[in-house]
Amino acid sequence: MKVTVVGAGNVGATCADILAYREIANEIILIDIKEGVAEGKALDIWQKAPVDLYDSKTIGVTSDYSKTANSDVVVITSGLPRKPGMTRDDLIETNAGIVKSVTEQIISFSPNAIIIVVSNPLDVMTYQAHITSKLPRTKVIGMAGILDTARYRAFLADELNVSPKDIQAILMGGHGDTMVPLPRYTTVGGIPVTELMDADKLDAIIERTKFGGGELVKLMGTSAWYAPGSAAAQMVEAIVRDQRRVFPVCVKLEGEYGIDECYLGVPVILGKNGVEKVIELDLNKDEMALLNESRDHVLEVMSVLDRLK
Ligand SMILES: NC(=O)C1=CN([C@@H]2O[C@H](COP(=O)(O)OP(=O)(O)OC[C@H]3O[C@@H](n4cnc5c(N)ncnc54)[C@H](O)[C@@H]3O)[C@@H](O)[C@H]2O)C=CC1
Numbered sequence: 001m002k003v004t005v006v007g008a009g010n011v012g013a014t015c016a017d018i019l020a021y022r023e024i025a026n027e028i029i030l031i032d033i034k035e036g037v038a039e040g041k042a043l044d045i046w047q048k049a050p051v052d053l054y055d056s057k058t059i060g061v062t063s064d065y066s067k068t069a070n071s072d073v074v075v076i077t078s079g080l081p082r083k084p085g086m087t088r089d090d091l092i093e094t095n096a097g098i099v100k101s102v103t104e105q106i107i108s109f110s111p112n113a114i115i116i117v118v119s120n121p122l123d124v125m126t127y128q129a130h131i132t133s134k135l136p137r138t139k140v141i142g143m144a145g146i147l148d149t150a151r152y153r154a155f156l157a158d159e160l161n162v163s164p165k166d167i168q169a170i171l172m173g174g175h176g177d178t179m180v181p182l183p184r185y186t187t188v189g190g191i192p193v194t195e196l197m198d199a200d201k202l203d204a205i206i207e208r209t210k211f212g213g214g215e216l217v218k219l220m221g222t223s224a225w226y227a228p229g230s231a232a233a234q235m236v237e238a239i240v241r242d243q244r245r246v247f248p249v250c251v252k253l254e255g256e257y258g259i260d261e262c263y264l265g266v267p268v269i270l271g272k273n274g275v276e277k278v279i280e281l282d283l284n285k286d287e288m289a290l291l292n293e294s295r296d297h298v299l300e301v302m303s304v305l306d307r308l309k
């Protein structure tokens with residue numbers, strides 16, 4: 001299996017490193033526009049192989065897309081990250097152009113690839129890759145839900161003093177402040193979280209999760225990369241190993257949840273064809289209202305993208 005990671009910055013290099021270390025793909029192409037950066041990071045990852053005992057090969061490239069030819073999966077991380085005081089939406093003008101040009105080049109050499117978008121604003125950049133590539137919605141998806149859910153699970157593990165492995169949860173909606181955590185679908189070793197924690201504490205964790213990306217931007221002056229890189233690699237793994245994992249993934253809705261023509265995070269089955277199935281939960285009135293609020297926000301930012309065209 002051949003996987004290309006576009007953007008050899010913090011998220012892209014972390015993702016490539018995990019793909020190699022866990023031997024998720026045997027050939028990994030790391031490509032960036034900045035001369036030498038992808039080559040250097042790929043070489044560094046390869047020099048770690050004798051220590052960590054893997055034989056997946058990472059190759060770094062500057063802007064030569066012919067080297068990405070026939071990739072099975074492509075992860076797009078190229079673009080600006082936000083700085084303190086910015087929203088993800090503030091990145092739209094710069095990143096839309098970058099995602100568009102990268103997608104055009106990727107698709108000309110790998111017309112059958114499955115594309116996983118990471119660049120922000122996530123839902124709208126995934127839409128950008130979809131309209132540029134003209135690939136079916138099942139093959140152009142965005143990474144956000146695994147990361148947002150992981151943050152929620154990590155905060156719950158801290159609060160309950162239990163292993164994060166035992167926390168199962170699902171989170172829906174756009175990748176932003178309007179994301180929709182679902183306590184009704186959160187369990188700890190099979191026990192509903194609402195039986196283990198009072199509502200105030202759970203609400204505080206939900207609020208922290210919604211602003212989890214911003215918390216890290218404030219601390220570091222740029223956005224996160226370890227968990228995002230890992231979450232993107234987990235999506236690649238589900239596809240290349242046809243694992244049929246159930247993950248929240250950003251996908252274009254075509255009538256599911258009563259929502260049409262909008263990219264939004266929902267639970268899906270992820271396998272060799274990309275999205276094998278969109279899972280429709282029976283949301284209650286309050287949950288549906290939150291999801292619609294999130295949809296409205298994403299549609300508003302999508303309309304900005306349409307004006308930029
Ligand atoms: N979906 C999510 O949950 C997350 C999304 N992000 C987003 O991912 C993106 C990348 O973040 P970082 O890796 O931290 O940024 P970074 O600045 O460390 O890396 C971005 C890389 O993209 C490269 N690049 C820019 N234009 C390019 C082009 N046309 N072709 C190829 N490479 C190009 C840059 O040279 C740079 O190396 C940002 O937009 C950020 O907001 C970050 C974390 C989580």
Ligand SMILES: O=C([O-])CC(=O)C(=O)O
Pocket residue numbers: 081082088120147175212213214216217223224228
């Ligand atoms: O917060 C950001 O800008 C990056 C991101 O999407 C995240 O870490 O959730």
